[in-house]
Amino acid sequence: MxxxxxxxxxxxxxxxxxxxxxxxxxxxxxxxxxxxxxxxxxxxxxxxxxxxxGLIELHTDNLERHIEPRPKVNWPHAAAIIAHDAELASVGITTVFDALRVGSVVSNAKANYGEYARALADEILGLRDEGVLKISHYLHLRAEICSETLIEELDKFGPADRIGIVSLMDHTPGDRQFRDLKQLEKYVIGKHGISPADFEVHVATQQALKARNGAAHEAAAVAAARRYGAVLASHDDTDPAHVARSAEHGAHFAEFPTTEDAARACAKHQIKVMMGAPNLIRGGSHSGNVAASTLAEADLLDIVSSDYVPSSLLSAALMLGDLWGDTARGIATVTEAPAAAAGLADxxxxxxxxxxxxxxxxxxxxxxxxxxxxxxxxxxx
Missing domain, CATH: 2.30.40.10 (Urease, subunit C, domain 1)
Incomplete structure (x- = not known):
């Protein structure tokens, strides 16, 4: 029929x-x-x-919230994935790239975060193949450059895994998003409840880890994206030098550049700029970085991501349409532009x-x- x-x-x-x-x-x-x-x-x-x-979401941490609804509370994964899928469908998202971290720190008892991406990816792909999920799911591997196990974890994935995006995530204290150590201290102590002394140890340990593994991990992530047939994205570019390196690697789009200078450099290198919908709706970045509205007003904003609030994607696109006086242009930041950036022509x-x-x-x-x-x-x- x-x-x-x-x-x-x-x-x-x-x-x-x-x-x-x-x-x-x-x-x-x-x-x-x-x-x-x-x-x-x-x-x-x-x-x-x-x-x-239908809206297209390239970067969302929403699944993490369903899997760990409270700190150290683990929820059954199948139920969490199904709930995440249904939530996205309800707010108009019909294609999602589920962001999964690859690269862990396993040697530091106080800052330990372990591997999970391969097992969770198998569960997402299994539910997809069973026809349980409402919308279209792809994988987005967030490659943690400042980690211990990135190369081993990347090697567990391949071209059959429906990996659409690999992003280069450098969360080294004192650099990029975390260049302001005072802001980082408030965030880490508030989230993890550690002492100021433990925070100092965390900073020193992570900086040493980046010095030891950073170059090899960055090269491995770029090579893995090519091996998977995935689009490469940069993350938290702060200055033109960061953007130039992203361009050398072949990045298609930049996730959340932290300064207007970085966004302008992206435009020069024909790298599309993606900003967070919560930044736009709240009127600024929660971590003190450039406001999405500033980039929109300067014609430096191409793609919007809901980041951690799925319902924000539609609201931000409508806000941009009103700001630009062009509804179609605003909606394109969450439909046509992300589809093109991810190579989805259909x-x-x-x-x-x-x-x-x-x-x-x-x-x-x-x-x-x-x-x-x-x-x-x-x-x-």
């Missing part, structure tokens, strides 16, 4: 424009787009709601023959409420 859905009398968010019209989805693909406010028999009357591509836009990942949204003031989500033409929320 042919499965058909028509969304009519909608404001369609198309590449570069919005248009009152209707969209027809058949057997998982968009087949027709037509202008007008008419509602054919059997169609869903959207009453002027926005109809846009989604992120409304057009004939594109994958029918589509959402319906009602504007409520400056925000939006998701009223329907279709993945490959089937309604999932």
């Amino acid at each position: 042919t499965a058909e859905t028509i969304l009519a009398n909608a404001m369609l968010v198309l590449p570069g424009e919005t248009l009152r019209g209707q969209i027809r989805m058949v057997d998982g693909l968009i087949t027709d787009i037509a202008p007008g406010s008419g509602v054919p028999a059997g169609a869903i009357d959207c009453g002027g709601d926005l109809v846009m591509p 989604r992120g836009h409304l057009a004939p023959d594109a994958r029918a990942d589509v959402i319906r949204v009602t504007r409520i003031g400056t925000a939006g409420a998701v009223r329907g989500v279709w993945v490959r033409g089937s309604r999932v929320s």
